Amino acid sequence: MRAAVLHAPGDVRVEEVADPKITAPTDAIIRLSAACVCGSDLWPYCGIDSVDEPVPMGHEYVGVVEEVGSGVETVKPGQFVLGSFVASCGTCEICRSGYPSSCVHRVFMAQVGTQSERALIPHADGTLVPLPGTPDADLIPSLLAASDVLGTGWFGAVAAEAGPGKTVAVVGDGAVGLLAVLAAQQLGAERIIAMSRHEPRQRLAREFGATDIVTTRGDAGAAKIKELTGGLGAHSVVEAVGTQESMEQAIRSTRPGGHVGFVGVNHDVSLSGEELFFSQVHLVGGPAPVRQYLPELIDLIWQRKINPGKVFDLTLPLDEAAAAYRAMDERRAIKALLTV
Amino acid sequence: MRAAVLHAPGDVRVEEVADPKITAPTDAIIRLSAACVCGSDLWPYCGIDSVDEPVPMGHEYVGVVEEVGSGVETVKPGQFVLGSFVASCGTCEICRSGYPSSCVHRVFMAQVGTQSERALIPHADGTLVPLPGTPDADLIPSLLAASDVLGTGWFGAVAAEAGPGKTVAVVGDGAVGLLAVLAAQQLGAERIIAMSRHEPRQRLAREFGATDIVTTRGDAGAAKIKELTGGLGAHSVVEAVGTQESMEQAIRSTRPGGHVGFVGVNHDVSLSGEELFFSQVHLVGGPAPVRQYLPELIDLIWQRKINPGKVFDLTLPLDEAAAAYRAMDERRAIKALLTV
The missing domain is CATH 3.90.180.10 (Medium-chain alcohol dehydrogenases, catalytic domain)
Known part of the structure; x- marks a missing residue:
């Protein structure tokens, strides 16, 4: 064959x-x-x-x-x-x-x-x-x-506890990130912020249910999410990239007590225990x-x-x-x- | 004064x-x-x-x-x-x-x-x-x-989702770890494994509800927890120390889909994103x-x-x-x- x-x-x-x-x-x-x-x-x-x-x-x-x-x-x-x-x-x-x-x-x-x-x-x-x-x-x-990609985005949204009343941010505009937007919408999220700098992907994110688009990334992206959420951060963040920058962006975009679902296969990522401790975010990821x-x-x-x-x-x-x-x-x- | x-x-x-x-x-x-x-x-x-x-x-x-x-x-x-x-x-x-x-x-x-x-x-x-x-x-x-210490041990046990039917392991035999044992017992855990090498603390752990004592630590301690849990790891692990070794011991003692509640104030801890990804554990901690x-x-x-x-x-x-x-x-x- x-x-x-x-x-x-x-x-x-x-x-x-x-x-x-x-x-x-x-x-x-x-x-x-x-x-x-x-x-x-x-x-x-x-x-x-x-x-x-x-x-x-x-x-x-x-x-x-x-x-x-x-x-x-x-x-x-x-x-x-x-x-x-x-x-x-x-x-x-x-x-x-x-x-x-x-x-x-x-x-x-x-x-x-x-x-x-x-x-x-x-x-x-x-x-x-x-x-x-x-x-x-x-x-x-x-x-x-x-x-x-759909099942992985879905897991990311479930792991991030996307649902009614929640603001969900999605880091990553690949197929998994875009489908995490779709999943968050299906799960009833109130507000869905897609982080994307690519116009065709932004368009698809909106079609799948994104209510806001953030074009900055890294710490500037996290700051923008805080600005959009009364200084607190999103309730739910899906990480769909797997790099050091995207993981930190996801954690720093989440409010204390919030949830990060990370589904990007991590490569050379090292997370500070101190930061995780004081961020007080729930973190779970892995192969969906x-x-x-x-x-x-x-x-x-x-x-x-x-x-x-x-x-x-x-x-x-x-x-x-x-x-x-x-x-x-x-x-x-x-x-x-x-x-x- | x-x-x-x-x-x-x-x-x-x-x-x-x-x-x-x-x-x-x-x-x-x-x-x-x-x-x-x-x-x-x-x-x-x-x-x-x-x-x-x-x-x-x-x-x-x-x-x-x-x-x-x-x-x-x-x-x-x-x-x-x-x-x-x-x-x-x-x-x-x-x-x-x-x-x-x-x-x-x-x-x-x-x-x-x-x-x-x-x-x-x-x-x-x-x-x-x-x-x-x-x-x-x-x-x-x-x-x-x-x-x-009680409230912090309690949060550790709640964050680790201790409860009926669960095997809970506690890393750390200070007051917080010992009271996490008490909390797990109050929350209805089926089996509670205290990790301690100190006889007076082991005794108090048993008094608070520990069903098993493990005296090894680090990767040997994690291996022992796996051995006691059919090779899978504990459902719930409370980390109550805050060092690199204790955090890794906690994560490696937990089964996929299990929960780690970490309440030891982390000091110079760096966690591998790859390990967290493939361990598929839920991690949450912080000031209780x-x-x-x-x-x-x-x-x-x-x-x-x-x-x-x-x-x-x-x-x-x-x-x-x-x-x-x-x-x-x-x-x-x-x-x-x-x-x-």
């Missing part, structure tokens, strides 16, 4: 690789309806995460089940399914407590690769959620978004437990109440994945969909 | 100072029933917090109102009262949201000093809670404990919002359902404050009460 493989920073190639094979009885194989590139794929692409050998790329997926292992009980060939970017057993104590992305048996799909025609899905019963039927073609982008939100998110998409697929502003065939990476890296595209 | 003053690291003197005076209409002056030394008084005493000029010491208090400013409405001379180590207005948005220790008008009582015969209490209406009557003498230590717990804590003490005053294992007259500091610094005493 055809699959995107990263050979070195900046060097993504779509090439022939072996078809996936069932090896564990709990595996399934799906044929993808579409694939896509994630902001987090850019960390190794940019060389910030090291690349020692050719690695398969991609971790988001929606598609049709082609084959299941002998131990798979709830998922059947022919079903349309989607799942999270973390495969999870669904039965361990951590899964049952609502944190499937920290499942004791978890497999990061980034290690498997899904920018390809087919993909192996471990722990199929725990991981995959069957769709209500065959999706209309125009729903595919939104369903694919649910696999990571997307699996637990999927039934709700699929329902919202299926009923066309939300349209998270709008984050895809570039569509290319899988064979042109390299161009998709370049466009995202150069911030010419928010998120690229790859047709397979 | 007589008051303890820190002149330099290791140099606490009890000397004549001016009596406090009402300067703001919202002030009150109380005569202390007893004073005490806190673990956090040791930071400047040890020279870890700098001491540039003689500073009044102490921030815990219970006593009788002697005088109130013209704007004080709910507190009357002659009333027995206690309050938190942070004076708070009680009316700002942050106070009303349950975080009076981050009140926009807050005054840290450590800047005022309460190891003295009398003390000035700012924001008296917001800060002071009248007791149901004149307390029996044997209740004074427990009431004094409520002012900080003790004021909000006082009505409940006073009631428990008044009804003799809890006896937090047991943390005082040394009683000396105020004039011997220097000896009290030495005993705590050398870990010969858990907490010293000063009679005035």
Whole structure:
């Protein structure tokens, strides 16, 4: 089959690789309806995460089940399914407590690769959620978004305790940040401040529910959030970047007793214990437990109440994945969909 | 009046100072029933917090109102009262949201000093809670404990979401850590693991409700907690020290999705964003919002359902404050009460 493989920073190639094979009885194989590139794929692409050998790329997926292992009980060939970017057993104590992305048996799909025609899905019963039927073609982008960027933005908003009466600020205007805006709106937030300096992203943020746009960043951005909130800071802040500056911006934009949900994969971030202590903010983040939100998110998409697929502003065939990476890296595209 | 003053690291003197005076209409002056030394008084005493000029010491208090400013409405001379180590207005948005220790008008009582015969209490209406009557003498230590160490341990346990069905681990066996054990027990925790290497403190921890004692610390301590919790870590961890090692021990002892309440005043602590991200723990700490717990804590003490005053294992007259500091610094005493 055809699959995107990263050979070195900046060097993504779509090439022939072996078809996936069932090896564990709990595996399934799906044929993808579409694939896509994630902001987090850019960390190794940019060389910030090291690349020692050719690695398969991609971790988001929606598609049709082609084959299941002998131990798979709830998922059947022919079903349309989607799942999270973390495969999870669904039965361990951590899964049952609502944190499937920290499942004791978890497999990061980034290690498997899904920018390809087919993909192996471990722990199929725990991981995959069957769709209500065959999706209309125009729903595919939104369903694919649910696999990571929508679910991750949703977790960020939930972790930040976005809800009625709350002012929510979102740091980061990538697909995850924009979908955290959508999530905050769905969760009933009163005011949603998107921090963005890019006009097309500002427009999408407004479409997803942002009531205010702040164009400054860092400490100036945090000061602006305080100015907009009577000097106190936002109740809820979603961090969707993962750098030192963005984490500090998020913490400093939050009022005492407020909540920061951080979903940008942290890279070389060091937080001052003293600052955290005196800020008195609640902080939680990590790989989003997307699996637990999927039934709700699929329902919202299926009923066309939300349209998270709008984050895809570039569509290319899988064979042109390299161009998709370049466009995202150069911030010419928010998120690229790859047709397979 | 007589008051303890820190002149330099290791140099606490009890000397004549001016009596406090009402300067703001919202002030009150109380005569202390007893004073005490806190673990956090040791930071400047040890020279870890700098001491540039003689500073009044102490921030815990219970006593009788002697005088109130013209704007004080709910507190009357002659009333027995206690309050938190942070004076708070009680009316700002942050106070009303349950975080009076981050009140926009807050005054840290450590800047005022309460190891003295009398003390000035700012924001008296917001800060002071009248007791149901004149307390029996044997209740004074427990009431004094409520002012900080009990309230702080309580916040640690609440922030860590201690409760029914939960395994709670407590890092630190000072008065705050021991009272976090008591709080976890009152909050209904199923299992409470106290981390302590000191036999008298272990004994008190068991008396307060600890079901297990772990004597190792650092990463070995965290490994032991995992071993005791099926490899997952505790649901709830209270950090009551404030060092790099204790913060990491707390985070590494917590299961994914679990909660860390950190109440040790952090000193030179730097937390890895990557570790926090992948640990997926909830983290919140800071100066405890003790004021909000006082009505409940006073009631428990008044009804003799809890006896937090047991943390005082040394009683000396105020004039011997220097000896009290030495005993705590050398870990010969858990907490010293000063009679005035």
